[in-house]
Amino acid sequence: MQAVAEKSHQELSKVVGWEAALSRPGYASLSQSMVAELAEYLGQSRALVEAACKAGAESVAQDWKQRQLHKGSPAAEVLEFYRTTNSYLFDLTTFNSEYPHTGTLMALAEMGRQRGLTSVLDFGSGIGSVGLFFAANGYEVSLADVSEPLQEYAAWRFKVRGLKVRIINLNREELPKDAFDLVTAFDVFEHLPQPGSALRSIAAGLKVGGLAAFNVTQSDPDYPQHIASYEEVLSQVSARGFRRRQFLDYTEVFERVERSPVSELWHSWWGWFWYRFLYRKALAGLEMLGVKKTIRKWIKG
Secondary structure, three states: OHHHHHHHHHHHHOOOOHHHHHOOOOOOOHHHHHHHHHHHHHOOOHHHHHHHHHOHHHHHHHHHHHOOOOOOOOHHHHHHHHHHOOHHHHHHHHHHHOOOOHHHHHHHHHHHHHHOOOEEEEEOOOOOHHHHHHHHOOOEEEEEEOOHHHHHHHHHHHHHHOOOOEEEEOOOOOOOOOOEEEEEEOOOHHHOOOHHHHHHHHHHHEEEEEEEEEOOOOOEOOEOOOOOOHHHHHHHHHHHOEEEEEEEOOEEEEEEOOOOHHHHHHHHHHHHHHHHHHHHHHHHHHHHHOOHHHHHHHHHO
């Protein structure tokens, strides 16, 4: 009897994987399932949707260029692009089918269980896939984004699975204060004209002691909408009330901490100085010494 109980506990505590959380029954692969799901939502043929998904990344870039947007564009114009474009429905369906952060998500879900975390916000939530993963693993999920087409689709995906979700439209409302144990933001900050404002908002919504996990993708000519650099984002993280805990592959995990006005001012100055003048030089020096990978592995734990 005890052995059965222990086995049951192990099964309950096992993290549900990415494909298992997202796939709907009857499909041979996650990609097929996601294309079929989007086709059902749009009321279009699978063949038409599959073709649009294959061209999704290119369609997003073309839409960006047609609106004549660039790094120096007014924030309101960039916001309007993300609020209205439908191209990301197709691009993210392909991207989420071959998601590069599945290992990180598994580690975060397990870390959250060990720390007793229950509420998760996915910031810049796209079509809701990260939220579905956490919901399948028993977390209370909220999704925040500015894209109304993506939020409508994400809400529908939760509904057809019978899962609860809170949708936060960042065009009309702010994040609730001290509401979340864990915030994720994958492949989001490079899109933002004002990443510091987003960091401040996330910090306000995250409980002290809670965790934030995000990455910043490097700029790429194929993705002209990537307008904020790693240095621009990371130079502001500490000042906004985050302390780095560890690396998970390409994702950095931070803990929310309280900072006094003096501490915030110091971290703001030091972050600006370090990432503007010293960061790249330090990386180059470590590379020359052959110790960059060793230090990174040590930091990861």
